[in-house]
Amino acid sequence: MLQLQKVSLEIQGDIDFEILKNINLEFHEKKIYVVTGPNGGGKSSLAKTIMGVYNPTSGQILLDGIDITVKNITDRARLGIGYAFQSPPRFKGIKVKELLKMAASHNPEKVNICDLLYDVGLCAQDYLNRDVDTSLSGGEMKRIEIATVLARNLKVAVFDEPEAGIDLWSFQKLAETFKNIHSKYDTTIILISHQERIMELADEIIIMSNGTVSAQSERDIILAGIMNNDSCACSAKCVKGVGQNAECVG
Numbered sequence: 001m002l003q004l005q006k007v008s009l010e011i012q013g014d015i016d017f018e019i020l021k022n023i024n025l026e027f028h029e030k031k032i033y034v035v036t037g038p039n040g041g042g043k044s045s046l047a048k049t050i051m052g053v054y055n056p057t058s059g060q061i062l063l064d065g066i067d068i069t070v071k072n073i074t075d076r077a078r079l080g081i082g083y084a085f086q087s088p089p090r091f092k093g094i095k096v097k098e099l100l101k102m103a104a105s106h107n108p109e110k111v112n113i114c115d116l117l118y119d120v121g122l123c124a125q126d127y128l129n130r131d132v133d134t135s136l137s138g139g140e141m142k143r144i145e146i147a148t149v150l151a152r153n154l155k156v157a158v159f160d161e162p163e164a165g166i167d168l169w170s171f172q173k174l175a176e177t178f179k180n181i182h183s184k185y186d187t188t189i190i191l192i193s194h195q196e197r198i199m200e201l202a203d204e205i206i207i208m209s210n211g212t213v214s215a216q217s218e219r220d221i222i223l224a225g226i227m228n229n230d231s232c233a234c235s236a237k238c239v240k241g242v243g244q245n246a247e248c249v250g
């Protein structure tokens with residue numbers, strides 16, 4: 001459904017830097033993908049390239065066979081690709097119900113905003129009239145943002161580190177929320193995450209390192225590989241060697 005073909009992304013500066021190198025990926029309908037890997041591996045850049053925040057330097061992005069490579073973030077949002085931020089924005093003077101109504105404005109008949117809140121684990125009665133401001137906790141805000149993504153009835157929803165800044169209890173519930181969404185909605189979900197609990201939700205896991213896809217497979221295969229590898233993921237030389245909880249020297 002969503003395809004990346006030979007996608008590269010270069011950032012121009014004093015020294016040109018290739019953040020994504022020849023990425024080939026295919027995302028299918030109604031599946032959960034978790035993109036993981038070491039810091040600086042290119043996960044967020046991949047998410048932003050799918051969203052249209054960055055346009056690839058070379059390669060193609062296709063949505064249902066249509067070339068969207070040069071489409072910007074607004075065009076891609078219209079075509080059904082949405083993004084949830086690491087730290088969701090808060091909107092002064094807007095109530096939760098207004099935010100959700102705005103998000104559902106393209107398909108108001110199909111969306112029941114109370115059901116949406118229920119699906120993300122919030123009681124509609126308690127939250128519909130709350131202000132979308134700093135009075136909401138990080139976990140509550142994240143759930144409301146997920147509800148806005150669901151309200152848009154997207155083809156592809158990208159969540160960059162949805163667990164960032166939330167406590168362990170909210171995190172457990174967040175994982176359940178994604179599970180519920182998966183069983184109820186057709187949206188293809190791409191989660192950027194380092195968390196094992198989030199990886200357990202995946203149909204497929206993609207490992208990004210050094211700007212490339214270093215592995216992609218079914219969840220259990222990748223998880224088994226990660227659990228059996230306690231070596232350092234960086235490319236520097238190590239004092240203690242692979243599997244010895246290595247200390248980097250270069």
Ligand SMILES: Nc1ncnc2c1ncn2[C@@H]1O[C@H](COP(=O)(O)OP(=O)(O)OP(=O)(O)O)[C@@H](O)[C@H]1O
Nearest residue numbers: 011017019037038039040041042043044045046208
């Ligand atoms: N706009 C930019 N200009 C220059 N370098 C950038 C830019 N955006 C990202 N990078 C660099 O590209 C590399 C990949 O960054 P990216 O944020 O995609 O990694 P990541 O895998 O999401 O990392 P993390 O797990 O730490 O969030 C990093 O080395 C980063 O410093």
